[in-house]
Amino acid sequence: MPDAVAGKWHTPCAKCPLRALKHFREFSADELDFVSRFKAGELSVERGATILVEGTHSPHIYTVLSGLGFRYKLLEDGRRQIMNYAFPGDLLGLQGVLMGELDHSVEALTPITLCVFERSKLESLFERHASLAYDLTWIAAREERILDEHLLSIGRRSALERTAYLLSYIHQRGNAVAGSGGAKKIIPLTQQHLADTLGLSLVHTNKTLRRLAERRLIRWQDGGCEVLEADELLRVSGWEGLKETARPFI
């Protein structure tokens, strides 16, 4: 019974705020029951905390309940490449659980709360819940699709296009999981984060952002980026935008 542990968790799956969003698919009672038992706890960490570490073995996988994180790899001399950002509903650590060692690290960009699942129960998920197994594969394929687009950006788009693409991407992802509140959304990251995602230097990222700001497409404010003209920004990027209907999550 979820109530038995309600004191430990803040959020039982049955009352998961993410399920209320149109962005996610509906769960059957059976699926919800399994996921409730699959969930082993919650983890909350501060901005800047490291959640998963490259090269380690993690006994858990996580779903972002609230907050924002990012996935990155390092070269020996410290060069960093950010692969992707994790929004509410996103799964973290699946790679590590399936393939042994993690090949990337994850860090919190804001205070973040994660649902914790134990890898040991993953087997029974595949054996007894085909629909959830399908969802896991879907989630992995979706990450692949996102990485494809990032690769296209870094490899073939100009610095301006690339920056516009990344900001559009984050903006769209953020909107998809935002409550309908009309408040200004400021993307909470530093220019160093953008630089490390775009494959550009910090200085050149700054100058490129400036060009977008001069066109009134974005504004840098309160330690983050505010998108002023989402449509025009998307047009500059030459990207088609996210096309997702109701998506699954665990």
Next chain:
Amino acid sequence: MPDAVAGKWHTPCAKCPLRALKHFREFSADELDFVSRFKAGELSVERGATILVEGTHSPHIYTVLSGLGFRYKLLEDGRRQIMNYAFPGDLLGLQGVLMGELDHSVEALTPITLCVFERSKLESLFERHASLAYDLTWIAAREERILDEHLLSIGRRSALERTAYLLSYIHQRGNAVAGSGGAKKIIPLTQQHLADTLGLSLVHTNKTLRRLAERRLIRWQDGGCEVLEADELLRVSGWEGLKETARPFI
């Protein structure tokens, strides 16, 4: 019964030459039986042929039986980014089947033979064969891992490191599925392919290859690239190399 259709196919699953390789995991009789029925046919195409087209819906997924292909995306003005190469045992088109529309195209780099599977039977795979469902997720996670490393290369490695990385990667992937034959393996691609994978111009790719050739690490020959000093090439790239044990395939 496999015999009933033996006339149409060249390769029944039970005699699949890939299963003989140590590189792939063993299948149970039950799994083999299912996959045999899952396989709907074979497709052979010439070098340069397009196998899957971005933006379309494919009723099939494919496994490479022999030959080499590559996965790419195009921008409107023709700029091309190659995401990855497909070797024997690799699955193609899973993304399209799971998520509707394909977001990339696939082209044959050599004459290639593919096993054809129908998407309509994918459902029963998830419902009745948990181990194969797990494999599919594993395969998707592996592609993600490879893309992570490519992203790191394009974003943060120098042109020389990046080129050394890509050639090392292709060389290792090729070796993993090669019969033990000691023949010189020439990677059959043009410098334009490399350029479009590395995010470099054709001219600069040529000059970078030249630098590697001057160091006697590679040689350009017969319309392809021969790796002469794999260890040193790997060292130049700063990459750790593939670490795969027996991997699954469908």
Next chain:
DNA sequence: CGATGCCTTGAGTGAATTCAACGCTTGTGG
């Protein structure tokens, strides 16, 4: 009030691109 972190800017350098051309091979049609 001196650190520290982050954004900003200019100047100089280096890397990668575009442009242009040439050589070699292969294939094709007269």
Next chain:
DNA sequence: CCACAAGCGTTGAATTCACTCAAGGCATCG
């Protein structure tokens, strides 16, 4: 059999893009 075109690799020169270096401004925080 030759002429010609097409594809691919190679090279040099000029240009543009992005990087490094260096410094300064402006907050925040102990």
